[in-house]
Amino acid sequence: MTHSQIERNDIVDWYLAGKLQPQVQAEFEDHFLACPHCVERLEQDRRPVAAILEACVAERYQLEDREVWPVALQAWSLGAALAGVALLVTFGLRPAAPPRARIERSSPDRLPVVELAAYRAGGGAGSKIPVAVAGKPFLLKLDLRGLSPSEIYQVSIVTESGELVWSGTAAGTGGQWLEVPVRGARLGPGAFFVRLAGVREYALVVE
Amino acid sequence: MSGDLENPESTALWERVVPEILSGGTTGQEILYAVFERGVRFYLAHHMRTEDVEDKVHDTFLAVVNAIRDGQLREPGRMAGFVRTILERQLAGYFTEAQRRQGLSSEDVSQIQPRERLNPEQEAMRAERRRFARKILRGLPEVDREILMRFYLEGQTAEQICFQLGVSETQFRLRKNRAKQRFGELVREAVRKKPGRQLLLRKSAASGH
Numbered sequence A: 001m002t003h004s005q006i007e008r009n010d011i012v013d014w015y016l017a018g019k020l021q022p023q024v025q026a027e028f029e030d031h032f033l034a035c036p037h038c039v040e041r042l043e044q045d046r047r048p049v050a051a052i053l054e055a056c057v058a059e060r061y062q063l064e065d066r067e068v069w070p071v072a073l074q075a076w077s078l079g080a081a082l083a084g085v086a087l088l089v090t091f092g093l094r095p096a097a098p099p100r101a102r103i104e105r106s107s108p109d110r111l112p113v114v115e116l117a118a119y120r121a122g123g124g125a126g127s128k129i130p131v132a133v134a135g136k137p138f139l140l141k142l143d144l145r146g147l148s149p150s151e152i153y154q155v156s157i158v159t160e161s162g163e164l165v166w167s168g169t170a171a172g173t174g175g176q177w178l179e180v181p182v183r184g185a186r187l188g189p190g191a192f193f194v195r196l197a198g199v200r201e202y203a204l205v206v207e
Numbered sequence B: 001m002s003g004d005l006e007n008p009e010s011t012a013l014w015e016r017v018v019p020e021i022l023s024g025g026t027t028g029q030e031i032l033y034a035v036f037e038r039g040v041r042f043y044l045a046h047h048m049r050t051e052d053v054e055d056k057v058h059d060t061f062l063a064v065v066n067a068i069r070d071g072q073l074r075e076p077g078r079m080a081g082f083v084r085t086i087l088e089r090q091l092a093g094y095f096t097e098a099q100r101r102q103g104l105s106s107e108d109v110s111q112i113q114p115r116e117r118l119n120p121e122q123e124a125m126r127a128e129r130r131r132f133a134r135k136i137l138r139g140l141p142e143v144d145r146e147i148l149m150r151f152y153l154e155g156q157t158a159e160q161i162c163f164q165l166g167v168s169e170t171q172f173r174l175r176k177n178r179a180k181q182r183f184g185e186l187v188r189e190a191v192r193k194k195p196g197r198q199l200l201l202r203k204s205a206a207s208g209h
Helices: A003-008 A011-016 A022-032 A036-061 A063-075 A078-091 B008-022 B027-048 B054-069 B076-101 B120-138 B142-153 B158-165 B169-193 B196-207
Strands: A113-116 A138-143 A152-159 A164-171 A177-182 A190-196 A200-206
Touching (some): A003 A011, A003 A036, A011 A022, A011 A036, A022 A036, A022 B027, A022 B076, A036 A190, A036 B027, A036 B169, A113 A200, A138 A190, A152 A177, A164 A177, B008 B054, B008 B076, B027 B054, B120 B142, B142 B158, B142 B169, B158 B169
Antiparallel strands (some): A190 A200
């Protein structure tokens, strides 16, 4: 790997964002381990890229708004809040909630099911945000359409900044969906990405 | 290229250094340390999500030297790949130990980061950090913001972004780098205004958030 390849392909940025394919990542690591120039760039860009990722995820999934909601509520006058509630009750209005993926409750092994469509194929603003429950095990169903069949799939869950929090393997059945029980991850609230063997990425929110 | 171990000069270097290490001398070890110390330190900090990697750096070099003396390095010219393999083993041991500490079954997970659940105070700090980061993002010009979202979050390539936003590759790189620089400046500025944020940012860098 040469410096011109690294520059041309934004390797440093994508390494820090955790978005490199495993083979490319290994090649880049072989390079930077002995390259003071690249290590300096990595050290320099690490904080800004981590902060950018955090901001982008918060912006995309409106995470900040959900977290500040109780604070905002405190700032309102009690009368205004009550009037709002009365209006909602009177006219049957409900505040708009972000669209979410349905969580089924009747999987074969009794885990709640979270179905994830391919992120890059449909991750635009307004698309459904799959939600899992914090601290609880769940069954991931990953959309395999468009991928070559495989006997074994490596699945990992990473934070918005690429931090690995869980990984495991699952056997393919040749069908459209790959079922992956996630029992030991202990995911806290936040935004995550589910990566399928470096070929597909799905968005996942845990609340 | 500096540090490129695939070039003949570097191969020649390691062909001289490896026998030194095999003979038990310290010069070879010193060269090994001088070349790889900074990269090994960053690798460990990046993957372990902590700045506290001193012990692991030491353990890694010890493991590399021992592995060389065991005859595991067949091609001296591929020293960087060899060091990375040792690093991967070190990380695997670290994660296995973390998994054991958390009482997780290997049936459930094959690998897990030693990431503890956040307590309420840490949650509050995380929320504040997120609000702050989002505020910075919103302060950027719309095109710059769009480039950052598409590039870092959605993983779009430069080619895709240029096509979809109608900008040249030069403009893309200029805008991305300028936005990144601006983001870095704003982060530093916020740290100056509110020293308490320094801790948040240190934790952010350590945890990768």
